[in-house]
Every structure is written in structure tokens, then in C-alpha cells.
Amino acid sequence: MSAKTVLSGVRIAVLGAGNMGQALVRGLVDKSVYPQYISVYDPDPKKIALLKKDANIRAAKTSRQAVSLADVVILAVKPQTLPEVCAEVSSGLPAGALVVSIAAGVTISGIEKHFKKPLPVIRVMPNMPAQVGQGISAYSVGRHATAKHRKIAEAVLAAFGEVVPVPEKMLDLVTAISGSGPAYFFLLAEKLIESAYEMGMKADTAKKLAYHTALGSGRVMMQTWEDPEDLIAKVASKGGTTEAALKTFKRLGFGKVVQEAVKAAHRRSRELSEGRS
Ligand SMILES: NC(=O)c1ccc[n+]([C@@H]2O[C@H](COP(=O)([O-])OP(=O)(O)OC[C@H]3O[C@@H](n4cnc5c(N)ncnc54)[C@H](OP(=O)(O)O)[C@@H]3O)[C@@H](O)[C@H]2O)c1
Numbered sequence: 001m002s003a004k005t006v007l008s009g010v011r012i013a014v015l016g017a018g019n020m021g022q023a024l025v026r027g028l029v030d031k032s033v034y035p036q037y038i039s040v041y042d043p044d045p046k047k048i049a050l051l052k053k054d055a056n057i058r059a060a061k062t063s064r065q066a067v068s069l070a071d072v073v074i075l076a077v078k079p080q081t082l083p084e085v086c087a088e089v090s091s092g093l094p095a096g097a098l099v100v101s102i103a104a105g106v107t108i109s110g111i112e113k114h115f116k117k118p119l120p121v122i123r124v125m126p127n128m129p130a131q132v133g134q135g136i137s138a139y140s141v142g143r144h145a146t147a148k149h150r151k152i153a154e155a156v157l158a159a160f161g162e163v164v165p166v167p168e169k170m171l172d173l174v175t176a177i178s179g180s181g182p183a184y185f186f187l188l189a190e191k192l193i194e195s196a197y198e199m200g201m202k203a204d205t206a207k208k209l210a211y212h213t214a215l216g217s218g219r220v221m222m223q224t225w226e227d228p229e230d231l232i233a234k235v236a237s238k239g240g241t242t243e244a245a246l247k248t249f250k251r252l253g254f255g256k257v258v259q260e261a262v263k264a265a266h267r268r269s270r271e272l273s274e275g276r277s
Pocket of ligand 1: 015016017018019020021041042043044047063076077078079081084085102103104125126127128179
């Protein structure tokens with residue numbers, strides 16, 4: 001018999017089986033959540049059938065059916081679909097159910113207003129590496145959520161990877177750093193590959209070099225937890241190749257470019273949270 005955890009006996013409904021919903025369900029099952037305690041609904045029957053086949057979860061025919069016995073309801077739909085999904089389940093939610101939303105830019109009060117009664121809401125900004133269990137999720141709690149809800153949400157989100165609490169006003173900045181962040185690292189990989197290719201290297205060799213460099217660098221950061229400056233000093237020697245590259249980054253304003261990009265993402269996240277399209 002498996003050991004008792006925070007999620008033992010907790011029934012979870014996942015609404016939306018797209019990229020993130022699927023990753024969450026698979027991660028939960030990997031973390032030994034009993035699959036028959038996970039109920040999933042998505043309008044695409046093929047997505048549900050695949051999850052049922054792979055993970056043996058309960059396939060719901062409607063979102064209302066999915067939430068009917070749930071202790072935790074995960075809203076893993078696109079932000080524009082969220083109002084419709086909340087309307088579908090609003091009157092069918094069991095008393096005391098915790099609502100966890102991963103929809104980007106939808107505020108806690110924006111979620112609460114879709115429900116007639118006060119209910120505990122936790123808003124999360126995960127990121128795309130959640131799809132391989134290596135994400136980081138920042139979350140904020142609504143006014144009706146208790147310490148117990150927080151613990152349950154953390155245990156659910158562990159299926160995505162790491163978890164960190166933040167005040168809700170920080171979530172736009174989280175979006176600009178870790179939410180959009182994977183794309184920044186992918187962009188750097190793309191530019192390394194393009195540079196190598198243009199200078200005569202085969203594309204697949206360049207890709208292998210860039211991807212392994214990203215993986216190795218990530219592992220070094222996580223294993224040593226040293227500051228980037230100290231890690232850079234371990235690669236760059238005086239008068240060497242890395243220093244030549246770093247000087248070029250500096251001369252062309254790389255730091256400023258990153259800062260401006262983060263500001264643009266932050267601004268856009270705020271606009272979306274405020275309902276401006
Ligand atoms: N992907 C990321 O890297 C990432 C990162 C951070 C946050 N998020 C947030 O996570 C949420 C999900 O993103 P995603 O990338 O997983 O999107 P996605 O792949 O489009 O998944 C959303 C799923 O919800 C389904 N759906 C539509 N209407 C529904 C309904 N009434 N009830 C239940 N399910 C319904 C969609 O079906 P159809 O396709 O048939 O419409 C789709 O399968 C979004 O709000 C996004 O902001 C995503």
C-alpha cells in the first residue's frame with residue numbers, strides 16, 4: 001500500500017486536456033495519485049481517450065460531470081474560454097471545492113466573480129517545461145483559501161515541477177520571467193545554431209551542441225546554485241574566447257535588450273490581466 005500524502009483521497013477534476021492539462025494529469029499519475037481519483041474533461045474526445053488509455057483516469061462526458069465529486073478543480077483552459085467553463089460548472093461545484101486556475105492573466109477576483117458563492121481560488125503561473133516535469137509554478141491564494149488549500153495546491157503543482165508562492169501583484173512579473181522565459185532560452189539556442197550553421201557547421205551538429213550546452217549549463221546552475229557572475233568566471237579566462245564573446249554581447253547592449261524584453265512582456269501581461277486585448 002502506498003504511503004499517505006496530502007493528496008490521498010483528494011478527488012481532482014481537470015478541465016482542459018491540452019498541453020498543460022495533459023502534462024498535469026500525467027505528472028499527477030507519475031507522482032502516485034490514484035488515477036481513478038482524477039476526472040478529466042475536454043471537448044476533444046481523442047485527447048480524453050488517449051489520457052484514459054495511457055493513464056487510466058476517469059473520462060468525463062461533460063465538465064459538470066468532471067467536477068461533480070471533485071475536491072479540487074483545475075482550470076487548464078485558455079483564458080478566453082475560462083468564463084464559459086466557469087459558467088458550465090458554477091452550479092455543480094461541490095461545497096468547499098478548491099478552484100486552481102492556470103489561465104494566464106486571469107485574476108483571482110476575475111475567477112471568483114464567475115461563481116455565485118464564495119470559494120477558495122488559487123491562481124497559478126506555470127511554465128512550459130512543466131510538460132517534462134521540470135517547470136516552475138508561482139501561485140497566489142485568494143481570500144477564501146486556507147493553509148490546507150495551499151498545501152493541496154502545492155502538492156498538485158508538484159506534478160509540474162517546482163512551486164513558489166508570490167503575492168498576486170507579482171504574477172505579471174513572474175509571467176515575464178519564468179512564464180515567457182523558456183522562449184528566451186530557446187531563442188538563444190536558435191541563434192547559436194544559426195550562427196554555427198552560417199559559419200559552415202551541419203545543422204544537426206549545431207543543434208546537438210547548442211541543446212547539450214543548454215542542458216549542461218542548466219544542471220550546473222541547479223547543482224551549484226552559484227551566481228551567474230561566478231559561473232561565467234569559471235568559463236571565461238582573461239584574453240580568451242569567451243571573454244571575446246562576452247565583450248561583444250556587452251558592446252551591443254545584450255543586458256539592455258534583455259531588460260527591455262522583460263519590460264515588454266511585463267507590460268503585456270498587465271494589459272491582458274486588465275482585460276485589454
Ligand atoms: N502552454 C504554456 O506554456 C502555458 C504556460 C503558462 C500558462 N499556460 C496557461 O495554461 C492554460 C492552458 O494552456 P495550454 O497550452 O494547455 O492550452 P491548450 O493546449 O489550448 O489546452 C486547452 C484545452 O482546453 C480545451 N477546452 C476548450 N473548451 C473547453 C471547455 N469548455 N471545457 C474543457 N476544456 C476545454 C481545449 O480544446 P480545443 O483545443 O478543442 O479548444 C484544449 O484542449 C492557458 O490558460 C494558458 O494561459 C500555458
